[in-house]
Amino acid sequence: MPREGILVQNxxxxxTDEQVSRIHQASIEILSDPGLISFxxxxxxxxxxxxxxxxxxxxxESPCWxxxxxxxxxxxxxxxxxxxxxLGARNPENTLIMNGExxxxxxxxxxxxxxxxxxxxxxxxxxxxxxxxxQVPEFHPRRGTVDDLCKSAHxxxxxxxxxxxxxxxxxxxxxxxEDNKDVNKFFASLNNTTKxxxxxxxxLKQLDNVxxxxxxxxxxxxxxxxxxxxxxxxCLVKSPLQFIEDTTDILxxxxxxxxxxxxxxxxxxxxxxPIKEAGILAQINAExxxxxxxxxxxxxxxxxxxxxxxxxxxxxxxxDSYGSVETSQYNIDCTQIARFxxxxxxxxxxxxxxxxxxxxASIERLFSDIAVTLSGPQYLHCAYGLLDCNAVFCxxxxxxxxxxxxxxxxxxxxxxxxxxxxxxxxxxxxxxVETPQKMYVRHIRPLMRSGELSAPYPFEGEGEGxxxxxxxxxxxxxxxxxxxxxxxxxxxxxxxxxxxxxLPRLNVYEKGGKQ
Amino acid sequence: xSEEIIAxxxxxxxxxxxxxxxxxxxEGMVGTPAVVELTQQALEKKVSLEAIITQALTAGMHVVGxxxxxxxxxxxxxxxxxxxxGAAMDILKPHLEASHIETKGRVAIATVKGxxxxxGKNIVTTLLKGAGYEVNDLGxxxxxxxxxxxxxKEKPDFLGLSALLTTTMVAMGEITEALKxxxxxxxxxxxxxxxxxxxxYAQEIGADAYCIDGFHAIKTLDAFQEVKx
Numbered sequence: 001m002p003r004e005g006i007l008v009q010n011x012x013x014x015x016t017d018e019q020v021s022r023i024h025q026a027s028i029e030i031l032s033d034p035g036l037i038s039f040x041x042x043x044x045x046x047x048x049x050x051x052x053x054x055x056x057x058x059x060x061e062s063p064c065w066x067x068x069x070x071x072x073x074x075x076x077x078x079x080x081x082x083x084x085x086x087l088g089a090r091n092p093e094n095t096l097i098m099n100g101e102x103x104x105x106x107x108x109x110x111x112x113x114x115x116x117x118x119x120x121x122x123x124x125x126x127x128x129x130x131x132x133x134x135q136v137p138e139f140h141p142r143r144g145t146v147d148d149l150c151k152s153a154h155x156x157x158x159x160x161x162x163x164x165x166x167x168x169x170x171x172x173x174x175x176x177x178e179d180n181k182d183v184n185k186f187f188a189s190l191n192n193t194t195k196x197x198x199x200x201x202x203x204l205k206q207l208d209n210v211x212x213x214x215x216x217x218x219x220x221x222x223x224x225x226x227x228x229x230x231x232x233x234x235c236l237v238k239s240p241l242q243f244i245e246d247t248t249d250i251l252x253x254x255x256x257x258x259x260x261x262x263x264x265x266x267x268x269x270x271x272x273x274p275i276k277e278a279g280i281l282a283q284i285n286a287e288x289x290x291x292x293x294x295x296x297x298x299x300x301x302x303x304x305x306x307x308x309x310x311x312x313x314x315x316x317x318x319x320d321s322y323g324s325v326e327t328s329q330y331n332i333d334c335t336q337i338a339r340f341x342x343x344x345x346x347x348x349x350x351x352x353x354x355x356x357x358x359x360x361a362s363i364e365r366l367f368s369d370i371a372v373t374l375s376g377p378q379y380l381h382c383a384y385g386l387l388d389c390n391a392v393f394c395x396x397x398x399x400x401x402x403x404x405x406x407x408x409x410x411x412x413x414x415x416x417x418x419x420x421x422x423x424x425x426x427x428x429x430x431x432x433v434e435t436p437q438k439m440y441v442r443h444i445r446p447l448m449r450s451g452e453l454s455a456p457y458p459f460e461g462e463g464e465g466x467x468x469x470x471x472x473x474x475x476x477x478x479x480x481x482x483x484x485x486x487x488x489x490x491x492x493x494x495x496x497x498x499x500x501x502x503l504p505r506l507n508v509y510e511k512g513g514k515q
Numbered sequence: 516x517s518e519e520i521i522a523x524x525x526x527x528x529x530x531x532x533x534x535x536x537x538x539x540x541x542e543g544m545v546g547t548p549a550v551v552e553l554t555q556q557a558l559e560k561k562v563s564l565e566a567i568i569t570q571a572l573t574a575g576m577h578v579v580g581x582x583x584x585x586x587x588x589x590x591x592x593x594x595x596x597x598x599x600x601g602a603a604m605d606i607l608k609p610h611l612e613a614s615h616i617e618t619k620g621r622v623a624i625a626t627v628k629g630x631x632x633x634x635g636k637n638i639v640t641t642l643l644k645g646a647g648y649e650v651n652d653l654g655x656x657x658x659x660x661x662x663x664x665x666x667x668k669e670k671p672d673f674l675g676l677s678a679l680l681t682t683t684m685v686a687m688g689e690i691t692e693a694l695k696x697x698x699x700x701x702x703x704x705x706x707x708x709x710x711x712x713x714x715x716y717a718q719e720i721g722a723d724a725y726c727i728d729g730f731h732a733i734k735t736l737d738a739f740q741e742v743k744x
Binding site: 436437438439441442444445446448449 | 531533537538540589590591592594595598633634637638640641652
């Protein structure tokens, strides 16, 4: 049985069907005029061989091509793109099945931040009353490490609402190089969670190593096809409308191996895309369609996710503003557009502009978490622990976010208004009005224990004090203390034998290895 | 046999089952005798009233209280158990009177004139009954004259007054004044409760205590009764 996620009944739509159709037409127009600039030779060749109009713009040190993609190629690609995508998992019960037409939402972590935020709770003494002490959370940013990645995968394994794991933090240990980053990133994550693992790739040369690692875990190539425990994110398009050399190569090679891949674009309204909603939508859709078309030209039937990470620019710095209301609007729009194509949508919510957990973080992330979830994207990434517009990951925040998503999932439960429910409550009402105290309280009890009543906020303190952070921190440590199911010793030994570049300290069965 | 009935009665108090059709905390109890049926059975089997009250009803409520303190039970559980015990006490009442056995105390309770809010008062009533008090619930929007009449004629040990609104709480002061004028003030302990009132207000109008909730009301009444003994 796959994970259930949450099925959104009557998903929220911002756009009319006509508006979606108009955006589609505008994107098709963009793909043929002005088209895309490709800094990737393979992409230019593939489009050229399949009937696109390709012109050399520059043939110097940085060669590039202008690709004008005809509508027919795009429509053929949309036709061959699978409408259902399966993302496997080490524990088959954590499999995710996404159907482009079904608004079933899976909540997923991400993205890859450079900064990891530690927290501690120093004690402060009140100046005017020395006997009064309080503990105040303090947050300390530092560069992320492979140990942090293990810890985050470990906690995410135990977060009830988290359906899949995208690597959260960029590993920047001294012994991590461009050549060994991918294998260590994949192993650290896969060894600490039995949920689906998705990541970008730093170095194309490492693709076969990480794919072979996955094959060793599941038992072979056929098994990996049936249970793709890993998938890839490729931001092959740099907005506006440019195929990047290295990430486009990664997309092409992942597609050749037939593994699931996210074709993602992240334009910024105001700088790398028009500020007007119609403009950013038409452009991001053109960019994603270009990537999907390329994926299907490389390998028809490659499972892809429509990856939309649109964001508005901040007016004070012109940096990303994930906390802006428009960012949620764009994401909801993209979910609708992806559903128009019946392709599962990789969407974004929960990232905030502020740098540390607190009131602003809660308001910004809860707003987008609720709004975007209501639109029914299949794969909602970035939803746990991200702060400072994707620059910072905080495990404590991820634990807090799990509580948010429990509330959101509960909110989306179907209403219980069946014939049986009506008959039961009519009987109840008739009984209760005849009693002297006229209270329904005793009828709460069956619901109270069956999970039909929402749970109170889990980090509510005693009395009037706000102990949310301290209680969430306690919970985080409880989750870290719970064991995770590591890859078994024999497979681990094989992986360390066959896959080069793995850090010995990641082998939990060897002396010095971290559990 | 009587031991079995007592044990079963106590267990059903813990489960909060008033009648056979009630669900308990545990599965599969629907259809089995609950507090009302078991109390009747106990009387038919001539189980002593003292055993029914102390070993089954009070002992069961004691366990419920412990579970509530341990956060294993919530207020609906507490109320369900209290309501079941209240129903048992209603069945036992004529037998107690015939045997000249007194309840823990007699309480008259009302929401004062002009106020129709009664959730808090009803919870207090249920909990007090569950704790073994005999409660006469006068209802809502009760005129001062009616309250005086009940105090005069029925001579309750306690008078509980409830008000939610700042506009109606003044009726509480009028009642304590009227009790004084009628020479009844020292015949009854007056306790007040409700969102509008406070400890300070209780002192201001000369009430004997302010009860923050039903559990506090039980403790307060028990404390007064202990002093009396």
